[in-house]
Amino acid sequence: MSSYEDRDKCHFYYKIGACRHGDRCSKKHIRPAISATIIVPNMYRKTDADNPQMVQENFDAFYEDVFTEAARFGELQAVVVCENKNDHLSGNVYFKFASPRDAHAAKDSFNTRWYNERPVYCEFSHVTDFRDAVCRKHDANTCERGDECNFMHLRRPTSKLLVELEKAQWRQNHVQ
Ligand SMILES: [Zn+2]
Numbered sequence: 001m002s003s004y005e006d007r008d009k010c011h012f013y014y015k016i017g018a019c020r021h022g023d024r025c026s027k028k029h030i031r032p033a034i035s036a037t038i039i040v041p042n043m044y045r046k047t048d049a050d051n052p053q054m055v056q057e058n059f060d061a062f063y064e065d066v067f068t069e070a071a072r073f074g075e076l077q078a079v080v081v082c083e084n085k086n087d088h089l090s091g092n093v094y095f096k097f098a099s100p101r102d103a104h105a106a107k108d109s110f111n112t113r114w115y116n117e118r119p120v121y122c123e124f125s126h127v128t129d130f131r132d133a134v135c136r137k138h139d140a141n142t143c144e145r146g147d148e149c150n151f152m153h154l155r156r157p158t159s160k161l162l163v164e165l166e167k168a169q170w171r172q173n174h175v176q
């Protein structure tokens with residue numbers, strides 16, 4: 001790839017899967033024709049509660065729901081959820097499959113569904129390595145940009161739930 005092309009590409013769109021300028025960005029946003037990762041923008045809505053335990057419990061229920069639904073289409077390598085508050089990242093859910101073919105099947109199916117009384121909108125995403133996309137400061141609770149940060153602020157499921165989901169997926173893919 002030439003350096004000219006590199007300069008022309010929107011870093012945020014390619015590395016984080018969403019850019020605050022959206023379609024009005026002066027740099028290029030070219031959707032991948034196929035990818036192992038799909039994105040559903042603005043899917044997760046944080047529970048409006050002061051009780052952090054309740055927020056986490058509701059999140060875990062959401063996470064289990066979407067993980068289980070996506071896992072029907074094939075092996076998942078990652079499901080990540082953003083809890084940023086800015087429009088382009090708020091509640092974004094990324095599903096990374098082992099196979100682009102499975103991601104394609106999931107995308108086609110999701111695009112026919114409704115979630116929370118809204119039609120689901122799902123597309124392929126360039127993001128395959130979330131390490132470059134995640135805000136490390138948020139993980140350390142020190143992000144000075146807060147909810148408006150342009151890197152992913154992830155909300156994670158409780159580790160017990162994640163272990164259960166991964167075990168269930170392993171059984172599904174290894175026992176016929
Ligand atoms: Zn952009």
Ligand SMILES: [Zn+2]
Pocket residue numbers: 135137138143144145146149150151152153
């Ligand atoms: Zn941040």
